Amino acid sequence: MRVLIIADMEGVSGIETYEATVRTHPAYAGGxxxxxxxxxxxxxAAFEAGAVSVSVIDWHGGGGNLRPDLLHxxxxxxxEDLGRGYDVAILSGFHAMAGAENAFLSHTMxxxxxxTLEGRPAGELALLSRxxxxxxxxxxxxxxDRATSLEAETWLDQTPTLTVKQAVTWDRATAxxxxxxxxxxxxxxxxxLGRPDRWWVYRPTRPxxxxxxxxxxxxxxxxxPGVSLEDGSLRVRLPSxxxxxxxxxxxxxxxxxxxxxxxxxxxxxxxxxxxxxxxxRARRRGQLRRAGPWPSR
Ligand SMILES: [Zn+2]
Numbered sequence: 001m002r003v004l005i006i007a008d009m010e011g012v013s014g015i016e017t018y019e020a021t022v023r024t025h026p027a028y029a030g031g032x033x034x035x036x037x038x039x040x041x042x043x044x045a046a047f048e049a050g051a052v053s054v055s056v057i058d059w060h061g062g063g064g065n066l067r068p069d070l071l072h073x074x075x076x077x078x079x080e081d082l083g084r085g086y087d088v089a090i091l092s093g094f095h096a097m098a099g100a101e102n103a104f105l106s107h108t109m110x111x112x113x114x115x116t117l118e119g120r121p122a123g124e125l126a127l128l129s130r131x132x133x134x135x136x137x138x139x140x141x142x143x144x145d146r147a148t149s150l151e152a153e154t155w156l157d158q159t160p161t162l163t164v165k166q167a168v169t170w171d172r173a174t175a176x177x178x179x180x181x182x183x184x185x186x187x188x189x190x191x192x193l194g195r196p197d198r199w200w201v202y203r204p205t206r207p208x209x210x211x212x213x214x215x216x217x218x219x220x221x222x223x224x225p226g227v228s229l230e231d232g233s234l235r236v237r238l239p240s241x242x243x244x245x246x247x248x249x250x251x252x253x254x255x256x257x258x259x260x261x262x263x264x265x266x267x268x269x270x271x272x273x274x275x276x277x278x279x280x281r282a283r284r285r286g287q288l289r290r291a292g293p294w295p296s297r
Contacts, residue, residue, distance in 0.1 A: 011144025097123020103147030112215025
């Protein structure tokens with residue numbers, strides 16, 4: 001049994017603040033410890049249940065959050081490639097989609113993006129479960145905050161979930177004590193891996209039809225071949241979910257570039273650049289407060 005863990009950070013047990021998930025913040029060091037501890041708990045339970053290998057994709061912010069020195073020595077951190085042969089996948093430490101209610105750090109892939117897939121609102125759980133489905137990999141378990149579990153009931157209705165925290169506000173949560181959460185995670189992994197007959201493969205409908213709403217750079221994005229503009233949303237039709245994930249990464253880059261271009265224009269308009277720093281700070285604070293699709297995955 002080859003187990004794959006796709007590990008995000010927002011829904012990791014014990015992480016209760018936005019800051020603990022942000023690389024540049026001092027609180028991130030604590031988040032890194034908690035993320036590694038959770039992946040270790042899952043992996044140890046998987047090995048006890050008979051896994052011959054446990055591979056981990058570090059999904060948060062493009063990777064680099066899982067420090068090898070903190071991980072169980074038999075865990076392999078692997079690239080974002082599902083074609084390497086896995087029997088079952090666990091989605092751990094996840095968050096709900098952009099716009100979800102009572103959700104901790106809800107967003108879809110990046111700040112300022114909302115997605116509709118197969119005609120209904122979708123987030124990363126939908127994308128990852130269907131991407132796994134393209135490779136015939138079933139999803140055995142989903143963990144995260146309460147809103148993640150609720151979302152899993154709509155997009156992964158055959159898969160058990162484990163809730164380890166509850167949002168207080170968009171950027172604050174109350175989590176189960178870490179020991180208790182890890183105990184629950186281990187028990188759940190033992191139960192799930194012992195019942196392969198209940199693993200479920202979520203195959204996407206093809207071609208993949210999606211609507212993407214961007215906070216900025218919409219016009220630029222609409223110029224990409226295969227993307228069309230429709231009532232302010234971008235309509236895309238693609239051969240695979242992986243192609244959609246890759247396209248969303250391009251949209252993210254376009255949004256970043258437009259943001260940077262606006263900043264450059266502001267500096268050009270004010271050579272003394274006196275207010276730039278203050279304005280950037282205010283913008284970032286504003287992003288934090290909004291209950292919407294904000295920080296990056
Ligand atoms: Zn993340």
